Amino acid sequence: MKFHYQCTTCGEQYHTDEVIYLCPKCEKHNDSEQPPRGVLKVLYDYQHIPHEFDELKKKEFLPLLPIKSLSSLPNLRIGKTPLYLVQRLDDHQLNFDLYIKDDSQNPTFSFKDRASAIVSAFAKEHDIHTIVAASTGNAGSSLAGIAAAQGQKAIIYVPASAPKAKLTQILMYGAELRTVDGNYDMAFDLSIQATREHGWYNRNTAFNPLTIEGKKTVAFELFDQLRSLPDRIFVPVGDGVIISGVYKGYEDLLKLGIIDRMPVIIAVQAQRSSNLISNLYHDAFEYTPSNTVADSISVDIPRNFYMARDFLLKYEGETASVSDDEILAASKLLARNTGIFAEPAAAAAFAGFLKYLDQGLITEGSKNVVLSTGSGLKDLEAVQSIL
Numbered sequence: 001m002k003f004h005y006q007c008t009t010c011g012e013q014y015h016t017d018e019v020i021y022l023c024p025k026c027e028k029h030n031d032s033e034q035p036p037r038g039v040l041k042v043l044y045d046y047q048h049i050p051h052e053f054d055e056l057k058k059k060e061f062l063p064l065l066p067i068k069s070l071s072s073l074p075n076l077r078i079g080k081t082p083l084y085l086v087q088r089l090d091d092h093q094l095n096f097d098l099y100i101k102d103d104s105q106n107p108t109f110s111f112k113d114r115a116s117a118i119v120s121a122f123a124k125e126h127d128i129h130t131i132v133a134a135s136t137g138n139a140g141s142s143l144a145g146i147a148a149a150q151g152q153k154a155i156i157y158v159p160a161s162a163p164k165a166k167l168t169q170i171l172m173y174g175a176e177l178r179t180v181d182g183n184y185d186m187a188f189d190l191s192i193q194a195t196r197e198h199g200w201y202n203r204n205t206a207f208n209p210l211t212i213e214g215k216k217t218v219a220f221e222l223f224d225q226l227r228s229l230p231d232r233i234f235v236p237v238g239d240g241v242i243i244s245g246v247y248k249g250y251e252d253l254l255k256l257g258i259i260d261r262m263p264v265i266i267a268v269q270a271q272r273s274s275n276l277i278s279n280l281y282h283d284a285f286e287y288t289p290s291n292t293v294a295d296s297i298s299v300d301i302p303r304n305f306y307m308a309r310d311f312l313l314k315y316e317g318e319t320a321s322v323s324d325d326e327i328l329a330a331s332k333l334l335a336r337n338t339g340i341f342a343e344p345a346a347a348a349a350f351a352g353f354l355k356y357l358d359q360g361l362i363t364e365g366s367k368n369v370v371l372s373t374g375s376g377l378k379d380l381e382a383v384q385s386i387l
């Protein structure tokens, strides 16, 4: 086995080639009003992995992926997204580097394809044909598209209120759409129930530990594209899987001695869906029901709360919360200055950057990266007021 799992709660290690989700020991104590404990982290035999970045790149990072062969991945271009340098915002010439990592350039137009591709490849290698997922919209449309490319069946639970484009994608890709008369958290519970009842492989974010491994590939690409560490990376946060993926990718490089420190990562949440930020320093998790225009980060109980919190505290990450007005203004500013039209959740990360800029926290000569995680065409309703 090239990899194994370690529980982020109790530390128990699991060496298995079979499907595994949460730590069986810790899962028993979970209740639905709290973030799940027992999310598993994938670890590799780092001693036997090349310690040269270019050697890893030549192998398309396979030694650091939880799959056996690159040929198990879909025949679509996953990740390998552009990193754009922005030199001017409106009339201001910038005296620092601002980079936008444009992950809307994935096959289904969101960052989620990175996770879906790895989960789907694992399924292929284990002769699994049906994959189920709960989603606010993007994870579902992503799994639907990736499964279509792989000849697999996808079953997607999603709130009926999800943006039309995302629901349409799911149907166009031929997946089975199961709309839920409720929120994402309800869809999540129903999909887990379906996995228990029917044995379908489950792609749910954080529940399936491979989602984090898929999302980490963005860190490898950023390292390749910049050839150094940025000072800051702004990441939009809902369930906390993307941000954990960014940390995990850099942590893998740290373990291999390719880098010697972590960049500062900033968790950006919508003010009206900021349950990760508001609980960062609390012992008892309490949530406020979320209600934001940024549907992809509208989450009551962040599914990867504990892992994301551990990363943020260990590596001295920072946080920013942004109002819906700031998100929509940031979306416009980004689009008119760069030609990148981002969905609200993605624009939230840029709004977080703008907040730092306003507060004088972006120093001259610094290198700043904003993850733009999804396309604006996925949610036209959110910006309808400009018509």
Ligand SMILES: *Cc1c(COP(=O)(O)O)cnc(C)c1O
Pocket: 110, 111, 112, 138, 139, 205, 236, 237, 238, 239, 240, 241, 242, 243, 296, 297, 343, 345, 346, 373, 374, 375
């Ligand atoms: C899912 C998603 C996010 C948030 O990722 P989490 O892993 O839930 O924190 C941000 N932006 C977009 C476009 C997404 O689809």
Ligand SMILES: [Zn+2]
Pocket: 007, 008, 009, 010, 011, 012, 023, 024, 025, 026, 027, 038
């Ligand atoms: Zn455990």
